[in-house]
Amino acid sequence: MLISLLFRLGDVGTVVLAVTSAAILCGLVALAAGEMAKTYPSGAGIRTFSRQAFGETVSLFVTFTYLSVLFLVAGLESYLLSALLQITFPGVPAFLWLVVLFVGVMALNIRGVKLSAPVQIIATLILVIGMLFFGALGWWQPQRLNFVDAFYSSSVVSLPLLASIGTAVFLFVGFEWIAPLGINRAAYQRKIPYAMCASIVVNCLAYLVFILGFAVLVPRGDVADGSLAHLLYFVEMVGPNGALIALGFSVIAIFTTFNAGIMGGAQILYVLAREHRLPKVLTGINGRWGTPANAILALGFVAGLCAVIAIVFDTAALFMLTSSILFCLAYICITVSAIRLRAMRKIPAGDAFKLPTSVLYGAALAMTAIAAASLWELLSNDPKRGGLILCIFFLAAILTAIFGDGPHPFRVKAAAPDLRGEQA
Amino acid sequence: MELKAILSDFCDRSNDNIKAKRLVSGWDRLIEIQVDDTGNSFFLETCNGVANIMTDPKSGHVNIIVEGSQNVIAGVFSGSKNPSSEVLDGNLALFGSDMDQIKLDALSLILWGV
Numbered sequence: 001m002l003i004s005l006l007f008r009l010g011d012v013g014t015v016v017l018a019v020t021s022a023a024i025l026c027g028l029v030a031l032a033a034g035e036m037a038k039t040y041p042s043g044a045g046i047r048t049f050s051r052q053a054f055g056e057t058v059s060l061f062v063t064f065t066y067l068s069v070l071f072l073v074a075g076l077e078s079y080l081l082s083a084l085l086q087i088t089f090p091g092v093p094a095f096l097w098l099v100v101l102f103v104g105v106m107a108l109n110i111r112g113v114k115l116s117a118p119v120q121i122i123a124t125l126i127l128v129i130g131m132l133f134f135g136a137l138g139w140w141q142p143q144r145l146n147f148v149d150a151f152y153s154s155s156v157v158s159l160p161l162l163a164s165i166g167t168a169v170f171l172f173v174g175f176e177w178i179a180p181l182g183i184n185r186a187a188y189q190r191k192i193p194y195a196m197c198a199s200i201v202v203n204c205l206a207y208l209v210f211i212l213g214f215a216v217l218v219p220r221g222d223v224a225d226g227s228l229a230h231l232l233y234f235v236e237m238v239g240p241n242g243a244l245i246a247l248g249f250s251v252i253a254i255f256t257t258f259n260a261g262i263m264g265g266a267q268i269l270y271v272l273a274r275e276h277r278l279p280k281v282l283t284g285i286n287g288r289w290g291t292p293a294n295a296i297l298a299l300g301f302v303a304g305l306c307a308v309i310a311i312v313f314d315t316a317a318l319f320m321l322t323s324s325i326l327f328c329l330a331y332i333c334i335t336v337s338a339i340r341l342r343a344m345r346k347i348p349a350g351d352a353f354k355l356p357t358s359v360l361y362g363a364a365l366a367m368t369a370i371a372a373a374s375l376w377e378l379l380s381n382d383p384k385r386g387g388l389i390l391c392i393f394f395l396a397a398i399l400t401a402i403f404g405d406g407p408h409p410f411r412v413k414a415a416a417p418d419l420r421g422e423q424a
Numbered sequence: 425m426e427l428k429a430i431l432s433d434f435c436d437r438s439n440d441n442i443k444a445k446r447l448v449s450g451w452d453r454l455i456e457i458q459v460d461d462t463g464n465s466f467f468l469e470t471c472n473g474v475a476n477i478m479t480d481p482k483s484g485h486v487n488i489i490v491e492g493s494q495n496v497i498a499g500v501f502s503g504s505k506n507p508s509s510e511v512l513d514g515n516l517a518l519f520g521s522d523m524d525q526i527k528l529d530a531l532s533l534i535l536w537g538v
Binding site for chain 2: 051052112180181185187263287290
């Protein structure tokens with residue numbers, strides 16, 4: 001769907017430039033995040049960084065906003081998969097696929113079933129190599145379009161490049177989730193920063209090859225008008241059976257990124273509840289498997305609701321554009337947090353990956369510009385589309401007011417510890 | 425209270441608590457507790473639903489590393505400090521799989537309610 005949105009915004013030259021620019025910007029943000037993760041290795045990423053830099057209130061607002069976006073993204077991913085499944089198996093309605101998907105993923109997460117590291121690596125390799133292979137294969141198809149025509153086709157009016165970059169940022173979302181995964185402190189010297197940047201580089205290369213394949217195989221107007229662009233591509237390449245290839249890609253992606261998103265989001269809910277920043281019920285653990293069951297159920301319920309809204313009101317594109325803008329804002333927060341923590345001397349000096357502060361300022365300004373352009377693009381066709389962002393901000397503000405510092409009726413008092421023998 | 429005694433007390437409480445025993449049942453792990461300011465390390469082992477503390481591990485691969493100052497480690501394992509807050513403040517670091525980290529935190533929640 002994101003590729004469809006990108007091709008709506010510009011021709012393939014614009015899309016290539018947007019994806020590359022987004023990758024470079026995200027790489028700079030990744031280095032900023034890696035620098036902070038050295039000092040706060042097992043903290044909850046943006047929650048910890050923003051709290052250390054700007055205090056509790058700002059951090060809570062940013063975290064609640066970020067959490068809202070995770071709900072949207074989970075709902076969006078599940079909606080897209082259920083739509084693809086409905087196309088592939090027309091006899092089964094999308095709602096039923098949605099129910100099966102959410103029940104299945106939540107059950108696996110509550111049970112504590114996780115893909116082992118080798119399986120995750122293999123799944124990722126299949127996705128990346130698959131995108132590279134099939135993207136390149138598009139150039140050898142007898143029915144491919146004229147390259148020059150593809151590059152300069154203008155069946156859809158091009159829109160500002162900045163808005164395209166803002167949308168393309170969504171392609172790289174999730175690199176920041178690598179930050180708390182170090183197995184020891186030494187991993188944060190090189191491995192974690194390398195891993196974040198490498199993930200962005202690999203993704204960028206795979207997307208560019210795939211997009212260039214689109215450009216020569218599927219007319220731009222068809223890509224721009226659709227919502228399941230990869231389905232169009234594979235059907236064009238191999239015929240009706242291409243739907244199964246598209247489905248295979250989506251299923252692998254779901255069981256890696258979607259599952260990781262559900263678990264990651266549930267962990268954020270759990271940690272916030274442990275800090276007494278959300279209702280204590282969200283700390284509920286399954287006694288047998290030790291998983292944050294209540295947080296998983298809560299996340300699944302809200303994400304499922306988002307998916308239903310996407311189906312009923314056809315708001316998938318709105319969700320995606322809104323998520324892109326809010327992720328840009330989150331990355332601005334990460335970059336500015338690094339700048340502030342340096343000024344506060346909370347981050348030690350002397351680091352192989354330390355960017356000049358001027359570069360961080362530049363990255364923050366660039367992200368601000370593309371977020372603003374993306375927002376302009378969102379509002380330009382219909383100002384009411386900005387309502388979702390306003391709702392998210394309003395919700396985050398309400399939650400911050402309720403669960404932030406200061407007396408309020410919902411704050412849970414910590415139980416007095418039994419320090420037996422302490423006085424001896 | 426000496427840190428080793430606090431950690432032993434933590435294990436005793438865990439072994440005496442039905443919910444805690446259920447939580448660690450089938451969760452065989454070796455946890456290394458590194459005390460930054462003293463340079464000491466302690467090892468907490470869960471095996472067959474029983475938690476034990478030892479100064480030297482007999483063998484095995486460390487699954488989780490808990491790193492912090494003596495004051496923070498003592499506070500977290502005695503229930504006077506909230507581990508999530510200490511992680512947020514950068515005073516405590518946990519290295520290990522996310523599920524293992526949650527289980528360890530859940531153990532603290534069951535025992536102390538903090």
